[in-house]
Amino acid sequence: FAPVLDRIKAAAGKTRKHGADYLLYALMDLIVDNYFLVLERIGDSLDTLEDVIIQNKADQATLSSVYALKREVTFMRRMVWPLRDVLSAMLREESHLIAKSTLPFLRDLADHVNQLIETLDAYRELTTGLVEVYLSSASNRMNSVMKTLTIFSAIFMPLTFIVGIYGMNFDNMPELRTQSGYFWVLGFMAALTTGMIVYFRRRGWL
Known part of the structure; x- marks a missing residue:
């Protein structure tokens, strides 16, 4: 005052x-x-x-x-x-x-x-x-992080499945005896990963 x-x-x-x-x-x-x-x-x-x-x-x-x-x-x-x-x-x-x-x-x-x-x-x-x-x-930020994690999980899930199959100790697996089988599997996994990434990008998920 x-x-x-x-x-x-x-x-x-x-x-x-x-x-x-x-x-x-x-x-x-x-x-x-x-x-x-x-x-x-x-x-x-x-x-x-x-x-x-x-x-x-x-x-x-x-x-x-x-x-x-x-x-x-x-x-x-x-x-x-x-x-x-x-x-x-x-x-x-x-x-x-x-x-x-x-x-x-x-x-x-x-x-x-x-x-x-x-x-x-x-x-x-x-x-x-x-x-x-x-x-x-x-x-929104949390949803974006969860979406990214889900996409990576979706990409690695089939790769993990393939690795799991060829990691089993079975005697009768013809692919293991093929000289270029290792490279065929790597090529298939790379193509699968590339295809999924392209698909996700076209859908706007990446």
Whole structure:
């Protein structure tokens, strides 16, 4: 409240010329102005986090920052809401304690408080949206990893099957006695792998 006290001490402005009702307005107006400064900082932080999440560079620390801002916005809204009720009561009820000349200032302050609450509501929805985008992005990354692992498993499964067959200790396996059998098997495995990779690429899986 230092700016208000300075104006009173300096006998400058309207603070010394009006009564206690205007002093109350000046104090509440200063509080609201400080809330707007905090709100601006929160908005800048949300913009930065939004860019990080959209660019797919978010990590667990990013999510923690979003939750911290969400808690701050929720706490700030709880602090501002009673001020809105107080102003509504002051404007709704006629009182000899509030001069008519002060009412326009109170109405203007009430508009600022409503604007503050609306912005806080918008920021709260934005934090919820950022969490959903982060979780969706993390799910997509996990699905991409699982798809890659599944494709590699599908490629190596027939190769493992072939190796398993020729790894069995049977006496009657004609291919083992063929001079070029080893190279035929390697060639078949290479062709099978190449064919599966080409197929997966055409289907858009790779």
